[in-house]
Amino acid sequence: MSVGTKLLQAAAGNAGEAVYVDDVFATSLWKGDSSGSRSINNGIDLDGEGGLVWIKGRTAAYDHALYDTARGATKEMYTNKTDAQQTNSNALTSFNSNGFSIGDDTLVNNNNEDYVSWSFRKAEKFFDIVTYSGNATNGRAINHNLGSTPGMIIVKSKTSSTYWAVYHRSLGEGHYLYLNTTDAKSVYDSNSSNSRYWNNTAPTSTQFTVSNDGWVNGSGQDYVAYLFAHNEADYGENSDE
Numbered sequence: 538m539s540v541g542t543k544l545l546q547a548a549a550g551n552a553g554e555a556v557y558v559d560d561v562f563a564t565s566l567w568k569g570d571s572s573g574s575r576s577i578n579n580g581i582d583l584d585g586e587g588g589l590v591w592i593k594g595r596t597a598a599y600d601h602a603l604y605d606t607a608r609g610a611t612k613e614m615y616t617n618k619t620d621a622q623q624t625n626s627n628a629l630t631s632f633n634s635n636g637f638s639i640g641d642d643t644l645v646n647n648n649n650e651d652y653v654s655w656s657f658r659k660a661e662k663f664f665d666i667v668t669y670s671g672n673a674t675n676g677r678a679i680n681h682n683l684g685s686t687p688g689m690i691i692v693k694s695k696t697s698s699t700y701w702a703v704y705h706r707s708l709g710e711g712h713y714l715y716l717n718t719t720d721a722k723s724v725y726d727s728n729s730s731n732s733r734y735w736n737n738t739a740p741t742s743t744q745f746t747v748s749n750d751g752w753v754n755g756s757g758q759d760y761v762a763y764l765f766a767h768n769e770a771d772y773g774e775n776s777d778e
Contacts, residue, residue: 555774561658563636566595571641571648576633581656583632588658589666589763590629590637591616592644595651602644604629604637606659607666608761613644614693616716622695657763661685662770666763668695673756675749676736681764687740688767691716692747695759699752702734706767710739710746 563579581588587606593599600615608614610632613625627640636656639645645652657664661684669679671694681687690704701716708714712722713734723733734753738746745764747753753760772778 555776556660556772558772558778561660561663563656565636565654565656567652569646569648569650569652571646573627573641574630574638575640575646576638577636577654578633579636579654579656581636581658582634583637583656583658584634586658586660587666588632588656588664590632590654590656592629592639592652592654594644594647595653597643597647597650599644599647599650602628604632605666605761605763606632607668608695610637612695614695614761616701619698619700619717621697657765660770662766664763664765666761668759668761671751671753671755671758671760673749673751673754676738676746677749677754678744678746679762680744681762683764683766684742685766685769686742687745687764689765690740690745691763692734692753693761694752694755695761697751697755697758699755699758702752704735704740704745710735711737 559580563581565577565579583606589605592602601617603614603616610629611624611626613623613628625642627642628645629637630640631638659665665681665683667679667681688706692702703714703716708722714722733750734748736746736748
């Protein structure tokens with residue numbers, strides 16, 4: 538058994554059993570019924586372990602709505618917009634030990650509309666969520682618990698209208714993407730005092746670095762960061778999945 542599998546088993550709370558991708562990630566489909574209380578059971582322990590739920594209507598032009606356990610149920614952000622965090626008590630209403638519950642908001646449960654969700658459970662070498670308050674310090678290091686070097690990082694201000702800043706290992710720390718636009722990759726200006734967004738510093742297995750830009754580290758703003766690992770975890774009976 539590999540070290541990666543042992544770490545995942547410990548994170549799952551079942552040190553004697555193999556961990557499968559199904560334990561930490563799930564895609565769920567449902568047809569809306571406009572009921573005020575509905576459970577989406579996908580086998581992911583979001584309540585006990587924490588994680589992210591991303592919901593999108595498939596048959597209507599609804600926003601991409603994101604909910605996570607660090608910000609709390611009913612706290613909603615949209616990846617296709619720059620809006621600050623909203624409170625919606627009728628959308629995702631709770632995180633459960635086997636999935637999540639939703640209300641009757643059109644974003645998640647309009648009658649006869651089709652929906653999809655992607656659930657990412659927090660686990661070492663798979664996925665982590667970090668929240669922090671900005672201080673406008675260039676080269677600030679933010680601690681994380683991913684347990685490996687992130688392959689992708691997505692950062693968004695919870696408290697103001699900002700773009701979604703994206704780091705990806707295939708682009709490197711000198712480039713960035715915007716999740717909410719169709720723009721191609723961008724590169725920071727080495728002649729500028731503001732080295733968007735990663736301070737030209739590669740993330741490590743314990744930290745990622747941000748600049749003083751308001752979209753990732755503005756003074757008086759609060760942020761959420763989603764960190765995705767890069768193919769370092771081992772799943773399945775033989776640690777080969």
